[in-house]
Amino acid sequence: MNVLIYLVPMALGLGLAGLFAFLWALKSGQYSDVDGAAVRMLSDDDLEK
Amino acid sequence: MPEVLDLSLYAKPAGNGTLGMELAVDGIACGACIARIEGAVKRLPGVTEARLNYTNRRLHVSWTDGAAEPAQILQALEDSGYHGHPFVPQRAEQAEAAEARRLTRCLAVAGFAAMNIMLLSVSVWSGNVTDITPETRDFFHWASALIALPAAAYAGRPFFTSAWRAIKSRALNMDVPISLGVILALGMSVVETANHAEHAYFDSAIMLLFFLLIGRTLDHAMRRKTRAIAGNLAALKAETAHRFAGDELVSVPVAALKAGDRLLVKPGERVPADGIVLGGNSQIDESLITGETARRKVTSGTTIYAGSMNYSGALTLKVTAAGGAALIDEIEKLLDKAASAKSRAMRLADRASRIYAPLVHATAALTFVGWLAAGATVHDALVTAIAVLIITCPCALALAIPAVQVVASGALFRANVILNTGDAIERLAEVDTVIFDKTGTLTLPEPRATGVASLDPELLQMAARLALSSRHPLAVALAREAQTRAPFDGAVEEPGQGVRALVDRVDARLGSAEFCGVVQPAAGEIGLSTIYFARGARVIAIAISQTLRPDAVNVVKALAHFGLDVRILSGDRDEAVAPIASALGIAYWQGGLKPADKIALIESLKANGRRVLMVGDGLNDAPALAAAHVSLSPISAADVTQAQADAVFLGERLKPVLDAVAISRRARGLMTENLWLAVIYNAIAVPIAIAGAVTPLIAALAMSGSSLLVTLNALRARRA
Numbered sequence: 001m002n003v004l005i006y007l008v009p010m011a012l013g014l015g016l017a018g019l020f021a022f023l024w025a026l027k028s029g030q031y032s033d034v035d036g037a038a039v040r041m042l043s044d045d046d047l048e049k
Numbered sequence: 050m051p052e053v054l055d056l057s058l059y060a061k062p063a064g065n066g067t068l069g070m071e072l073a074v075d076g077i078a079c080g081a082c083i084a085r086i087e088g089a090v091k092r093l094p095g096v097t098e099a100r101l102n103y104t105n106r107r108l109h110v111s112w113t114d115g116a117a118e119p120a121q122i123l124q125a126l127e128d129s130g131y132h133g134h135p136f137v138p139q140r141a142e143q144a145e146a147a148e149a150r151r152l153t154r155c156l157a158v159a160g161f162a163a164m165n166i167m168l169l170s171v172s173v174w175s176g177n178v179t180d181i182t183p184e185t186r187d188f189f190h191w192a193s194a195l196i197a198l199p200a201a202a203y204a205g206r207p208f209f210t211s212a213w214r215a216i217k218s219r220a221l222n223m224d225v226p227i228s229l230g231v232i233l234a235l236g237m238s239v240v241e242t243a244n245h246a247e248h249a250y251f252d253s254a255i256m257l258l259f260f261l262l263i264g265r266t267l268d269h270a271m272r273r274k275t276r277a278i279a280g281n282l283a284a285l286k287a288e289t290a291h292r293f294a295g296d297e298l299v300s301v302p303v304a305a306l307k308a309g310d311r312l313l314v315k316p317g318e319r320v321p322a323d324g325i326v327l328g329g330n331s332q333i334d335e336s337l338i339t340g341e342t343a344r345r346k347v348t349s350g351t352t353i354y355a356g357s358m359n360y361s362g363a364l365t366l367k368v369t370a371a372g373g374a375a376l377i378d379e380i381e382k383l384l385d386k387a388a389s390a391k392s393r394a395m396r397l398a399d400r401a402s403r404i405y406a407p408l409v410h411a412t413a414a415l416t417f418v419g420w421l422a423a424g425a426t427v428h429d430a431l432v433t434a435i436a437v438l439i440i441t442c443p444c445a446l447a448l449a450i451p452a453v454q455v456v457a458s459g460a461l462f463r464a465n466v467i468l469n470t471g472d473a474i475e476r477l478a479e480v481d482t483v484i485f486d487k488t489g490t491l492t493l494p495e496p497r498a499t500g501v502a503s504l505d506p507e508l509l510q511m512a513a514r515l516a517l518s519s520r521h522p523l524a525v526a527l528a529r530e531a532q533t534r535a536p537f538d539g540a541v542e543e544p545g546q547g548v549r550a551l552v553d554r555v556d557a558r559l560g561s562a563e564f565c566g567v568v569q570p571a572a573g574e575i576g577l578s579t580i581y582f583a584r585g586a587r588v589i590a591i592a593i594s595q596t597l598r599p600d601a602v603n604v605v606k607a608l609a610h611f612g613l614d615v616r617i618l619s620g621d622r623d624e625a626v627a628p629i630a631s632a633l634g635i636a637y638w639q640g641g642l643k644p645a646d647k648i649a650l651i652e653s654l655k656a657n658g659r660r661v662l663m664v665g666d667g668l669n670d671a672p673a674l675a676a677a678h679v680s681l682s683p684i685s686a687a688d689v690t691q692a693q694a695d696a697v698f699l700g701e702r703l704k705p706v707l708d709a710v711a712i713s714r715r716a717r718g719l720m721t722e723n724l725w726l727a728v729i730y731n732a733i734a735v736p737i738a739i740a741g742a743v744t745p746l747i748a749a750l751a752m753s754g755s756s757l758l759v760t761l762n763a764l765r766a767r768r769a
Contacts, residue, residue, distance in 0.1 A: 008169070008188075008189075011165070011168070012192070012196070016161070019158065023154060031153070033102040033103055033105075034104060035103045036102060038080075039083065040080070043081070
């Protein structure tokens, strides 16, 4: 079962990476307008420019 | 020369020589509006950024200082078909935003920890019944501890600080048993792990925090959403005042007014601030302040109050008190008295935790003593006692009420009721008496034309179209009847008289009796104004009066059907209240009441054990709203009054009042039901824990099962 010695920390590391990604997204305001994000992707006004 | 609109009050420096402003925007219907609004604003020269938040309907604009004017931004919005108004975010709103981010961060940490610990725990549980070696188990337990301890220290702070505050003030709330349970569970688990034990409760402690944080975050998010919408409505309602700058007029937002400013109040406008009339003669409608529908004559020297409607002539006004500071002394004193006398109803959750917390702690203590007496070692007795604390940790109990609250405030929101206070739902459910104010509450806030069915439809339509050219309140009321919104060309308004225009080359006039050449005007009834329309030789008289909200009769009937005692207390004269009361079938009514009289009547009802819901909009109702058990006011209400109300309802209809009571009653029923579910869960789980048979697996199943059950039950509050 020696494989666990590095498998468990690896799993934890991946989990932590996810956590920090979420905290970063939260801090950069990506959750301040969730309804807007859902409809903005349908807008194609960037094509005109 | 067009008047300049000065909105510099709202523009805030944003660094790099740019200014920024937040606007509440009305009329956003779909996703396409985002591009339209942002596009329209960005096309303005000097604008560097325009970003619309679709969730809370707010637009953030920044522009280079001097290159654009705030008024142009408003105009650009108006031109593209949206109404916007700048606003300053309330400090409470900013504090709540910070709190929401803190809760979300805690939730993220707790969620990460719960998932990873559960991964390790499931391995241990399955290993325990197969062939896990003690070394591997210890490794897994230590790994769990490594995740759980920092995570709990971070994610548990909202609970720990609240519990500590409660203990310091010698009180108990739900957070006390929660914090105690979490800390003891973690402490015991560390000790057990150090002793190579088979069971550790890291998963239970963290899962508990995770579930509770979900409930708390949702509750917070819902309250924040309703508050943002209420803030937008207030910003959009804000009016502008015409201030004299030397001899010229400048439009400024009411929030920018200061005592000593000189203002012009045109006919058809609301008085923006309390003040003394310097010049001009007019009649004003003070129904928003006193409930009185008859108009008062004002001339120079008269004191007038913010919220009055100016009818006939332009007034010059010197501001004595601006904005929110404007309050009639009498009302202010009464408000203070009513607020201090108000017995804060104890919230259901607090009552439950006051019984629950001591009971749980006593049970745990008895378990410890009992096992000691039965001959168990101190270690075993302690482990069993802590297991009791963990299993009784009020996961379901602490979710039982917030979950219902979240779902019910969502349902209220869809029914056009916006909550100002958190516990309004519980208090609304207890109501047995409903007291309505008359003017602006049972009746529509603006007067309407009545008896139009008996008039010649052709003449009526002409009169209504002609009315579109005037800002006089009576003309505005009549203009609602117009089927085409196109005013006649060349309509001329004669101040204080009426409007005239050539309609198909025949002179048509709308206005007072003399203006229309009527020799014998109809005898005036109380609360009824008559406006005349003449075209050639044909003359009609149109009655304009306060009319009931369209569904008032049905709503009052339905409230009575609910077993509620419905009454009217009005500041208006008896002759004006009587017909309304009889139309609604309300037997108990009183007119001519001063604010103090209204409070006295509410107090006497309260002394008889009644729980009163007060619905009112006038400034004179504000003390009564504060004195009542719970209060509602329409969105058209005076600002001071709205601030006192527990909830605000939108729209022309009275139905939100009925819905508010119905949804709250249902929610209250579900809250009680959820509390009983939590009690039943404990009744089953506690004996198992006392017997010492609880393993971490049982604890995990019991906790998540009971939390899921109460949450699903709470979802039933969606239906009214």
